[in-house]
Amino acid sequence: MDWEIDGRLAGACNCGTPCPCWFAEEPTHGSCDAIGVGFIDSGHYGDVDLAGCKLGVAYRTVRHVWDGGLQVAVYIDEKTPGPQSEALGQILTGKAGGLLATLFTLVEDFKGIRRVPIELDETGEKPSFTLGRDAVVPLRPLIGQDGTTPIEVNNALMSFGGARLLAKTDSRFVDNELGWNWQLEHADFGPMKLTSA
Numbered sequence: 001m002d003w004e005i006d007g008r009l010a011g012a013c014n015c016g017t018p019c020p021c022w023f024a025e026e027p028t029h030g031s032c033d034a035i036g037v038g039f040i041d042s043g044h045y046g047d048v049d050l051a052g053c054k055l056g057v058a059y060r061t062v063r064h065v066w067d068g069g070l071q072v073a074v075y076i077d078e079k080t081p082g083p084q085s086e087a088l089g090q091i092l093t094g095k096a097g098g099l100l101a102t103l104f105t106l107v108e109d110f111k112g113i114r115r116v117p118i119e120l121d122e123t124g125e126k127p128s129f130t131l132g133r134d135a136v137v138p139l140r141p142l143i144g145q146d147g148t149t150p151i152e153v154n155n156a157l158m159s160f161g162g163a164r165l166l167a168k169t170d171s172r173f174v175d176n177e178l179g180w181n182w183q184l185e186h187a188d189f190g191p192m193k194l195t196s197a
Helices: 082-092 099-104
Strands: 003-013 033-045 054-060 070-077 107-116 118-121 128-131 136-138 164-175 180-195
Touching: 003 082, 003 164, 033 082, 033 118, 033 128, 033 180, 054 082, 054 118, 054 180, 070 082, 070 118, 082 107, 136 164
Parallel strands: 070 107
Antiparallel strands: 003 033, 003 180, 033 054, 054 070, 118 128, 128 136, 164 180
16 A cells, blocks of 8 residues: 655664664663654555545564564554554554554554554644653753754664654653653754654
8 A cells, every 4th residue: 555654753762862773772770661752744654645644553572673673662642543543553663564564663662552542742942742641741942052053963773764853751651551651861853754654
């Protein structure tokens, strides 16, 4: 099935900033506990319009993300209609091809698809995102030498469609049903562009 999504993506993990996984280096604390949320500005899965949909993912590595053995949960916003929810499930679990299919080969323990509140506000004075009812992640952009714009990382291994803007956070991700309660330190945000090709 042909699909494409364009939008915005924000993430956070327990590593120092920037997350070493971006550069195929060892995680700061031996493993990487990470979450991310995305907002789709435009997109489709076949004839299904995905504009306005919100998605999320959480994963825990055994050691290095590229070594495989990941524990992964996929999240879809609880207000997503049935056809869009089914389409996102196919895309996010790698069943519809593209980069996510390659990444899903690293997964050893898939925790399933979960429906939770998801929000993303990367603009304004206090950017933040929400994944679930107990995880509000404020973003503090790291400003470059011009004193006004966030520091960018280009061409990282896990860029997902463009430059990643670096940030910090002091927050936690909690999914009580999975027994996950992670301290978050590194954060980033930027564009998201993924396709089935």
